Amino acid sequence: MNRTMITATNTLGQLQKQMDVIGDNIANVETTGFKRREATFTDLLVQQMDNQPDAAEEVGRLTPEGIRQGTGAKLGQIQMIMTQGTIKTTDRALDTAFTKEGLFYRIQVQTKAGYETQYTRDGAFYLSPLSDNETILVTSSGNPVLDENNEPVIITGQAADYTISETGTLVVNKEDGSQQTINLGVSLVNNLQFLEQKGGNLLGLPAGIDAEGVFTDLNGNLRNQISVQSGALELSNVDLSKEMTDLLTAQRSYQFQTRSISLADQMMGLINGIR
Structure with missing residues (x-):
């Protein structure tokens, strides 16, 4: 398994957890007093390669030095949003x-x-x-x-x-x-x-x-x-339109990761087919 597959696989599992959180919010849109939760992501460990031996050439650089290669994303926090819900008489x-x-x-x-x-x-x-x-x-x-x-x-x-x-x-x-x-x-x-x-x-x-x-x-x-x-x-503080938008975004990200795995598999097939 190459690095592309590892990165995509790591991220897929975390995206599934995000969709579970969104689905729970949508399911409780009519639940009295329910408070929605929101998932935020953070980077997994990255590998850094310092390809610039001369530090003088990096003066004024705004981005991290060297070349960084990540290994995917993870859920950093699932936070409960305590904003007030609508009052129904x-x-x-x-x-x-x-x-x-x-x-x-x-x-x-x-x-x-x-x-x-x-x-x-x-x-x-x-x-x-x-x-x-x-x-x-x-x-x-x-x-x-x-x-x-x-x-x-x-x-x-x-x-x-x-x-x-x-x-x-x-x-x-x-x-x-x-x-x-x-x-x-x-x-x-x-x-x-x-x-x-x-x-x-x-x-x-x-x-x-x-x-x-x-x-x-x-x-x-x-x-x-x-x-x-x-x-x-x-009433609950779930905004159904926002949750549906977040769900579509998460699903699209999920599709991108699965496409990355498919492309990596195709490239490995091409390499293995070289005689």
């Missing part, structure tokens, strides 16, 4: 939308290792009965929503109506005239690069990463940093 009491970037609800998810706290911007909440006198606040997937003490939000008694304030406080007015107030668990992300997708429109942290350095829990006086619009949902 639903007039449903338990629908909420963050109006600031970087805010997430804390969600309790059961994994093989036990219960784990994960994060989402999907503010479509529902009520699930626990008993005749208790209901629990959950996501559309049935995962419990956590309060500011990282405990599931449990509503007791018979509720008449619900309101959610701008600072993420759930107020339950009950049929007997009493009132229950619960501060929903909201966190501010500090280091996006640590987040990974967990499935089900949830984000989490890799094993061994402490959430304290990545998230700030907005409790107490920090709750004034929360900005929630009730009766509304935040």
